[in-house]
Amino acid sequence: MCHLLIVEESEFALRQAVVAYYETKEPFYLPAELAEGEDVFLATADGIVAYAEVLFSEYTTRPADPHWLVEADEQERTYACLDLISVDLRHPLLGSGFPALNIKPGQTDPKTRQWLLEAWQAGHFETDVSTVEEAKKRRIERFRERNHLAPLLASCEACGSTRQSVLEWHEDNGHFKTLCPTCHRLAHQAYQEIQDIAAASDD
Numbered sequence: 001m002c003h004l005l006i007v008e009e010s011e012f013a014l015r016q017a018v019v020a021y022y023e024t025k026e027p028f029y030l031p032a033e034l035a036e037g038e039d040v041f042l043a044t045a046d047g048i049v050a051y052a053e054v055l056f057s058e059y060t061t062r063p064a065d066p067h068w069l070v071e072a073d074e075q076e077r078t079y080a081c082l083d084l085i086s087v088d089l090r091h092p093l094l095g096s097g098f099p100a101l102n103i104k105p106g107q108t109d110p111k112t113r114q115w116l117l118e119a120w121q122a123g124h125f126e127t128d129v130s131t132v133e134e135a136k137k138r139r140i141e142r143f144r145e146r147n148h149l150a151p152l153l154a155s156c157e158a159c160g161s162t163r164q165s166v167l168e169w170h171e172d173n174g175h176f177k178t179l180c181p182t183c184h185r186l187a188h189q190a191y192q193e194i195q196d197i198a199a200a201s202d203d
C-alpha cells in the first residue's frame with residue numbers, strides 16, 4: 001500500500017521538519033490513519049519532498065513537535081508515526097505540482113505507486129558512483145546540497161548559465177555555490193580525481 005500525504009505548510013513546517021528528522025533519524029507524527037509498513041510520499045502543495053515508512057498509527061492527542069505552526073486542540077485523532085527513508089527538497093520530476101502530474105492525494109493505485117517510486121528514485125539516487133562507500137558519501141553530500149534552504153543565485157557561478165529552473169547548490173569545503181547540473185557534475189568529478197591523487201601519494 002502506498003499513500004500520498006499532502007501537508008498544509010501554514011500548519012506544519014514540513015520542509016524544515018523532514019530535513020531535521022532525516023538528520024537526527026528521529027521518527028515523527030502526522031495526522032493520518034495509515035497501516036504499519038505502508039509507504040508514504042510526503043508532499044507540500046508544490047510537490048513531494050520525502051519518502052517514508054509508517055512505523056505505527058496511534059489514537060492520541062497531538063504529539064509534541066516544534067514544527068507545528070498552529071496551536072494544538074485537545075481532540076484525540078489518529079496520528080501516523082513516520083520513519084523517513086529519503087528527503088529531497090529539489091526533486092527534478094516532482095516539483096511541478098499535483099494537477100500537472102495528474103495524481104490525487106490519498107491512497108494510490110499500484111500503477112501510480114510504481115510510477116512515483118521510479119520517478120522518485122531516478123531523481124534521488126546517483127548513477128555515476130562505483131562503490132558502496134562512494135554512493136554513501138555522495139548520498140550525504142547530495143542530501144546537504146539538495147536540502148540547503150537559502151535562495152539560489154541568478155546564474156551558475158562557473159559558466160554563467162541563467163536557466164534558473166535547473167540551478168542547484170554545490171557544497172565546496174563548507175561553502176555553498178550555485179551551479180548548473182553540467183558544472184555540478186564536473187565539480188564532483190574534479191573533486192574525486194584530486195582525492196584519488198591525494199590517496200595515491202599517501203601510500
Ligand SMILES: [Zn+2]
Pocket residue numbers: 156157158159160161179180181182183184
Ligand atoms: Zn554551469
Ligand SMILES: [Zn+2]
Pocket residue numbers: 141145169170171184187188
Ligand atoms: Zn556538489
